Amino acid sequence: MGAEIITIGDELVSGKVVDTNSAYISRRLPTVGLDVGYHTSVGDSEKDISQALRRALNRSQVVIVCGGLGPTVDDITREVAAKVVRQPLVKNEEALNSIKERFARRGLEMTPNNEKQALFPLRAELIPNSLGTAWGFLLRERGSLLFFLPGVPRELEGMVEERIIPLLSKERKGRVYIRSRVLKTFGLTESKLDELLRGATGKRKNVKLGFLPKFPTNQIRIVVRSSSEGEALRVLSQVEKELERRVGDYIFGRDEETLEGVVGRLLKENQATISVAESCTGGLIGHRLTNVPGSSEYFIGGVIGYNNQAKINLLNVSPETLRKHGAVSRQTAVEMARGVRSLHKTTLGLAVTGIAGPSGGSPEKPVGTVFIALVDEERTKVDGYHFGGSREQVKALSSQSALDWVRRYLKKS
Amino acid sequence: MGAEIITIGDELVSGKVVDTNSAYISRRLPTVGLDVGYHTSVGDSEKDISQALRRALNRSQVVIVCGGLGPTVDDITREVAAKVVRQPLVKNEEALNSIKERFARRGLEMTPNNEKQALFPLRAELIPNSLGTAWGFLLRERGSLLFFLPGVPRELEGMVEERIIPLLSKERKGRVYIRSRVLKTFGLTESKLDELLRGATGKRKNVKLGFLPKFPTNQIRIVVRSSSEGEALRVLSQVEKELERRVGDYIFGRDEETLEGVVGRLLKENQATISVAESCTGGLIGHRLTNVPGSSEYFIGGVIGYNNQAKINLLNVSPETLRKHGAVSRQTAVEMARGVRSLHKTTLGLAVTGIAGPSGGSPEKPVGTVFIALVDEERTKVDGYHFGGSREQVKALSSQSALDWVRRYLKKS
Numbered sequence: 136m137g138a139e140i141i142t143i144g145d146e147l148v149s150g151k152v153v154d155t156n157s158a159y160i161s162r163r164l165p166t167v168g169l170d171v172g173y174h175t176s177v178g179d180s181e182k183d184i185s186q187a188l189r190r191a192l193n194r195s196q197v198v199i200v201c202g203g204l205g206p207t208v209d210d211i212t213r214e215v216a217a218k219v220v221r222q223p224l225v226k227n228e229e230a231l232n233s234i235k236e237r238f239a240r241r242g243l244e245m246t247p248n249n250e251k252q253a254l255f256p257l258r259a260e261l262i263p264n265s266l267g268t269a270w271g272f273l274l275r276e277r278g279s280l281l282f283f284l285p286g287v288p289r290e291l292e293g294m295v296e297e298r299i300i301p302l303l304s305k306e307r308k309g310r311v312y313i314r315s316r317v318l319k320t321f322g323l324t325e326s327k328l329d330e331l332l333r334g335a336t337g338k339r340k341n342v343k344l345g346f347l348p349k350f351p352t353n354q355i356r357i358v359v360r361s362s363s364e365g366e367a368l369r370v371l372s373q374v375e376k377e378l379e380r381r382v383g384d385y386i387f388g389r390d391e392e393t394l395e396g397v398v399g400r401l402l403k404e405n406q407a408t409i410s411v412a413e414s415c416t417g418g419l420i421g422h423r424l425t426n427v428p429g430s431s432e433y434f435i436g437g438v439i440g441y442n443n444q445a446k447i448n449l450l451n452v453s454p455e456t457l458r459k460h461g462a463v464s465r466q467t468a469v470e471m472a473r474g475v476r477s478l479h480k481t482t483l484g485l486a487v488t489g490i491a492g493p494s495g496g497s498p499e500k501p502v503g504t505v506f507i508a509l510v511d512e513e514r515t516k517v518d519g520y521h522f523g524g525s526r527e528q529v530k531a532l533s534s535q536s537a538l539d540w541v542r543r544y545l546k547k548s
Numbered sequence: 549m550g551a552e553i554i555t556i557g558d559e560l561v562s563g564k565v566v567d568t569n570s571a572y573i574s575r576r577l578p579t580v581g582l583d584v585g586y587h588t589s590v591g592d593s594e595k596d597i598s599q600a601l602r603r604a605l606n607r608s609q610v611v612i613v614c615g616g617l618g619p620t621v622d623d624i625t626r627e628v629a630a631k632v633v634r635q636p637l638v639k640n641e642e643a644l645n646s647i648k649e650r651f652a653r654r655g656l657e658m659t660p661n662n663e664k665q666a667l668f669p670l671r672a673e674l675i676p677n678s679l680g681t682a683w684g685f686l687l688r689e690r691g692s693l694l695f696f697l698p699g700v701p702r703e704l705e706g707m708v709e710e711r712i713i714p715l716l717s718k719e720r721k722g723r724v725y726i727r728s729r730v731l732k733t734f735g736l737t738e739s740k741l742d743e744l745l746r747g748a749t750g751k752r753k754n755v756k757l758g759f760l761p762k763f764p765t766n767q768i769r770i771v772v773r774s775s776s777e778g779e780a781l782r783v784l785s786q787v788e789k790e791l792e793r794r795v796g797d798y799i800f801g802r803d804e805e806t807l808e809g810v811v812g813r814l815l816k817e818n819q820a821t822i823s824v825a826e827s828c829t830g831g832l833i834g835h836r837l838t839n840v841p842g843s844s845e846y847f848i849g850g851v852i853g854y855n856n857q858a859k860i861n862l863l864n865v866s867p868e869t870l871r872k873h874g875a876v877s878r879q880t881a882v883e884m885a886r887g888v889r890s891l892h893k894t895t896l897g898l899a900v901t902g903i904a905g906p907s908g909g910s911p912e913k914p915v916g917t918v919f920i921a922l923v924d925e926e927r928t929k930v931d932g933y934h935f936g937g938s939r940e941q942v943k944a945l946s947s948q949s950a951l952d953w954v955r956r957y958l959k960k961s
Contacts, residue, residue, distance in 0.1 A: 147571075158564075158566040162563035165562070173561065173590055438849070439824070439852070530835075
């Protein structure tokens with residue numbers, strides 16, 4: 136018996152709003168030893184809400200219900216909850232006063248429908264909301280804990296952190312601890328990864344590996360359960376080491392890390408700077424590098440040379456090279472990288488030139504042909520790829536490969 | 549009896565991934581007269597998946613199941629589906645060949661576990677996947693339609709558009725016709741839009757307007773229901789005209805149009821070219837412009853001038869201007885736009901300079917201060933903004949505003 140989440144609202148089942156609350160709560164509950172097994176969204180319908188509540192009570196120890204606590208007529212969660220647990224709704228003076236004060240503080244008049252928000256099932260334990268008028272509540276029913284929270288993410292998140300997590304942590308002392316890690320890889324297919332990892336967890340029954348393709352990367356997730364937190368962390372670190380041994384340098388980051396963030400950190404550690412010359416990626420590499428706060432420390436600038444004249448004028452690519460080998464060639468990539476490096480006087484110069492498609496390909500250089508060059512003071516690395524996929528995928532793969540080159544270069548140096 | 553959506557995967561119930569597929573499909577199904585009543589997410593567990601399938605068959609006419617069709621051991625949707633409808637899994641040669649070809653085309657070796665993806669329940673109708681190896685399928689069971697699709701959003705979306713919507717539209721002929729249009733706006737808040745549109749549909753009962761904030765834009769969706777397609781289209785066009793009258797130039801596009809796509813079309817129509825000088829956007833404007841196929845016709849190139857030296861050397865910004873007014877100023881923005889325009893000899897020069905944060909702000913120029921300049925042969929337009937939000941939001945708002953300037957400029961000329 137684990138936990139489950141029910142989200143309520145027509146805006147969810149109609150797709151107007153993407154439900155992010157379920158994912159948020161699901162990420163938080165494992166810290167108190169609870170795994171979430173189900174997410175359910177239903178509209179503002181009494182029948183659907185009450186069925187979802189009854190089903191959840193039958194199968195889950197902890198149920199978190201989000202939404203439908205507002206003042207309007209379509210907010211019916213409190214009424215349905217009271218019916219399901221067969222308790223009358225009674226007015227709570229503390230909540231009522233807090234709502235009144237809230238309105239007064241903002242110089243607004245409280246409308247009668249807001250009074251509804253001070254009604255709770257008779258034996259409910261109240262969960263104050265410091266950011267809004269929709270207080271939450273907890274019902275204990277047939278051995279399960281049933282939490283009701285507002286659907287506004289900011290209010291819900293505050294209440295989860297300040298109230299739900301501490302309360303559950305107290306209630307559930309001595310249960311199972313779950314610890315997890317995500318390893319992000321680039322350059323291996325999902326099936327190749329699957330092959331590499333076969334048997335990696337040995338005989339451990341309390342470890343689960345999962346894959347998640349996130350184009351253009353593949354993520355591996357390690358989940359460890361244990362009755363002790365220390366043991367969970369110890370096993371997690373063992374399994375992580377074993378995976379690193381097997382997958383090696385294809386792992387570019389962990390958990391919330393991004394490739395551009397890792398590249399930025401390595402550039403800083405090496406006191407190195409970088410500039411980029413982009414053709415088919417059109418600015419995407421610069422965009423990614425500058426998504427990292429503080430990137431102005433190491434990212435000096437770039438040139439988007441979308442046509443030949445720009446490559447000649449700004450990057451000092453020789454017209455001869457362009458005529459003889461074409462704009463999409465090893466030679467041009469190298470001259471672009473050298474050109475941008477000397478223009479910006481950076482440690483590294485990175486260049487990408489290619490054919491993103493859907494048109495512009497030829498038999499010798501089909502759509503998806505991309506050359507990448509990375510140069511420093513002395514060395515030059517250049518190589519070609521044939522990427523598949525749409526225009527945006529070719530751009531994404533090109534920028535990912537180019538940044539991955541920088542990561543690998545900096546790790547070695 | 550309506551429709552419902554089941555999404556499958558440990559990554560969903562654990563909260564590692566926010567489910568956007570359910571919202572996507574829920575927005576699309578009303579166009580074929582189907583309303584979605586339930587979203588359910590379960591982990592990679594046979595018991596949970598089969599229970600969810602059985603429950604859905606009992607209450608919904610159309611069930612769309614997403615995820616769990618991959619090659620790895622935790623992908624068990626096809627096996628569970630076959631059990632629920634009591635059909636054996638059989639190998640489909642067409643799907644197998646397509647998977648083999650896909651691997652061969654990329655010069656990759658097909659591993660045995662990928663063969664699993666060619667197995668389908670005996671009476672399944674196959675739904676090809678042009679973007680991946682996970683083909684979908686349709687089962688007809690007890691009067692309901694049960695669709696199985698891969699969980700990768702891009703693949704799923706392609707299959708929904710190309711296969712599911714046309715198929716459902718045919719199956720449900722003679723029902724209500726639903727026609728819809730999305731109008732994309734930028735520059736107005738949701739409440740302002742709400743105000744402008746009040747009463748816009750008059751007494752028409754068969755028209756519904758919806759809002760969908762999609763940062764940094766707001767979308768208005770018009771949905772018309774009618775027993776005749778002609779009538780539905782006629783009313784749709786009337787309502788659209790009324791909305792255009794009220795919202796005017798804040799509408800930048802329709803349905804699948806993007807701002808960069810509209811800007812590209814207008815540049816071509818005006819036989820104009822553009823170059824960009826980007827500071828705080830770091831390449832994002834170039835990236836967006838070059839996401840449009842054929843953009844090399846009008847996008848000539850750009851300069852990412854992330855520090856002062858780059859602005860002086862490449863864009864010919866005067867050191868005097870930088871010293872007197874700073875890098876983030878009207879004056880610098882104008883010189884950047886003029887510099888990049890003359891460098892690339894384009895019709896238009898566009899420049900953005902600002903402070904994306906989280907650090908780098910000052911009392912006079914707080915984080916979010918951004919200047920945009922657009923110049924042609926004769927005219928100069930420059931203005932400043934104070935954007936709120938995170939680093940990525942400031943970048944997104946800056947690029948959106950800059951491209952919207954270009955759209956408005958070209959519409960007038």
